[in-house]
Amino acid sequence: MRRFDFTDKVVLVTGGAGGIGSALCHRFAAGGARCVVVDIDGVRAEKVAAALPGAGHSGIGCDLTQRAQLEGLFEQVAEVHGRLDVLVNNVGMTSSERFDARSVESIEQEITLNLTSPLVATRIAIPLLKASRDARVVTTVSLGGIFPLGETPIYTASKFGLRGAMLAIGLDLRSKGILAGSVLPSATDTRMLRQEAVDGGNSMQFQDPPQQPANVVTAVVSLLDRPRLEAYPRSGESRLVRCAMLVPNLLPRIFPLFRKRGDRGMARYLEELRRRGLARQTDGRWELVEEA
Template sequence: MKVAVVTGAAGSIGAAVCLRLVERGFRVFAVDVDEEGLARLPEAVTAVRCDLTDLASYDLVASVVKEGAGRCDVLVNNAGIVVTTPFEEATAQELLREQQLNLQAPMLLTRALFPLLQEARGQVVSVVSLGALLPLAQSPGYSASKFGLRGFLLGLAMREKETGVGVSIVNPSAVDTPMLRHEAATGGSPLNFLGRPMEAGAVAEVVVGRLRRPRLETNLPASDGWLVKTAMLFPALVRRARPVLEWVARPALRKYQRRHGIS
């Protein structure tokens, strides 16, 4: 039986990934700090409750997987948070935790599980973000963490022939999750609503699909990916255009807020 480790497993995307992996016959180790959320996952899932900002957590997860299954075929890096407090008002602790969970945790957990992944000639599939390509004024720390994570993964992928470990990056646009609702309520980027937010299940389908059809990078939707890549050929122009783009997106943001009872 193949073995997968999924972080952020209690969240909308993570839970959907776990369910699909179980349906495909994987033994799943679900990693999250949310004990109640982990309890809602299918009984076939092995819950590993830990805080991925704690340095001891990476060896703990690797030990649990090695002792419980003896192998690791897939690591899905999915856990993440966003700080929407204006940068000049955010605390050092807020900013540090954002970097730890979004960037350092996937790096260090990948490192801890790498020997098992190499033995299995496995895959690392990471849910990153189109925010790894387009900086967001309201959450620069999030942008920094996602830009950095994408760079790490692209660098790791360059050694795939040497290591035997495949790498796939999935960059969704806004996804209708509690994190997006948090952003909508606390001053996150209106650019999240230039298009219709995706469903978590649609992202999970792509993540799991990459196990059968590996691809270095997938942007969701593809049209948004091409738009962002083209726009970022002219970053100064994007900066000037931001007020107009946000103005265009605000009606959709207000509609989303009304639908979810966000004042």
């Protein structure tokens, strides 16, 4: 198997200041890539870029839900680098608010960020990707793009749509010199998951202890080493949820079994966060302890 050579590759990572995004940037930079770290928090993006090994990195603040800002982002990449070798669509959000209590505006925001923005970013990046001799697109989806998460239906909708779109895009762009694939992780120990846990969010994803960002990084690198449409950091979990979806009408019976195990798993995760000094319980309510 030919290993993907990161040397002098221009790699753009959205959500680059987050747990998974920053881990990806460090791995790419260690291999010799020049990373464009993109995050809605420009200060954090710059800090991540400054801490990367090697040279030629940049941190850029960008609200991916705003088309003008997206276009400006890729104009900057074109001006500085003239091409883009790897686009990593990694940005995402979720909410613990139940569907019947959510505002319409929050629904639109989550769909726009999780589903629309990666598609628009990929489309705008096409000319820069075509300027590369070995163009790649990698998108972080989720096992929630296969298995419905009852407590977070908007996240589920966005990830179901993103998975399908990226499968189609991968088929379409292959003949045009751009290889596109997706990584579908299960629950990953990031700030987003910690917030969801303390807010009493979707317990279904805690069937097993959350994986680490490094597991997702390994799956992304494997996708670059051996291009394919999808890769799963935890193959066992992926087989389980794919099998469950062969009989969707049985989900109402299956869900209570998953939920009991998930509730226990989330309770263990919260206690682990307490031990790590990342969460505390005050008057019976959990809250995050912000890292220094």
